[in-house]
Amino acid sequence: MAIKTGIWIYWLFCAIATALVIARRDCANGLLSPRSASGQEKKGYHLTLLLGWIVTLLASGTYVLFTVKRDTGHYHFVDLAVFSVLNGILEQFMFIFWFLVGCYIGRQKFQNAPICIFMCGYASNVLYSGLIHSLFWIQVLPKHDLFIAPVFISALMSAIWVWLLWRYRAVISIIAMHIVVDFLSIGHLHFSWFESFQLFKSGLI
Numbered sequence: 001m002a003i004k005t006g007i008w009i010y011w012l013f014c015a016i017a018t019a020l021v022i023a024r025r026d027c028a029n030g031l032l033s034p035r036s037a038s039g040q041e042k043k044g045y046h047l048t049l050l051l052g053w054i055v056t057l058l059a060s061g062t063y064v065l066f067t068v069k070r071d072t073g074h075y076h077f078v079d080l081a082v083f084s085v086l087n088g089i090l091e092q093f094m095f096i097f098w099f100l101v102g103c104y105i106g107r108q109k110f111q112n113a114p115i116c117i118f119m120c121g122y123a124s125n126v127l128y129s130g131l132i133h134s135l136f137w138i139q140v141l142p143k144h145d146l147f148i149a150p151v152f153i154s155a156l157m158s159a160i161w162v163w164l165l166w167r168y169r170a171v172i173s174i175i176a177m178h179i180v181v182d183f184l185s186i187g188h189l190h191f192s193w194f195e196s197f198q199l200f201k202s203g204l205i
Helices: 005-023 025-031 045-066 077-109 114-140 148-168 171-190 195-204
Strands: 067-069 144-146
Touching: 005 025, 005 077, 005 114, 025 077, 045 067, 045 148, 045 171, 067 171, 077 114, 077 148, 077 171, 114 148, 148 171
Parallel strands: none
Antiparallel strands: 067 144
16 A cells, blocks of 8 residues: 555554543533534524535536646545545544534633634634645645645635534534545546646636
């Protein structure tokens, strides 16, 4: 299997974060948006979920259009499938872990301001995401040039993902979205599926 050793080691740390989140799920739930006493906690869920999928596919599309490969990777389809599923699950729990850390810190300062607590969690999530992508993923993925447009859309995508977690506890949904993003973006770096889209983009710019 062509998945690098460094990625497996990263997944080990992600697995530890996953175990912590699951083991302390009662504490984690206490950091999220309080359940509605009126039973309306699912209000707006389907619209937010739809928006999440739209932005997820938009983020994947802009990554394909604006990320130029310097060389093509060597994954087989099995490698891509294993990577997408394992990373989609394990890294998403790592993102959840850091979101909860931010929420915990925010709650110490803004105990009666749930939106401020959410924003602290989101800031922690984005900070970790930016660091892991710039310091780790850029080193282990096939060489490529990433332009600024996908970064802003990815930040919006992350905001919707953590809102789905914060407001609706939609863990399975955001894991599924993460798997799709990984499948399309890593597939772009390792296969020639989207090269015609790259040519189309270069003709427009």
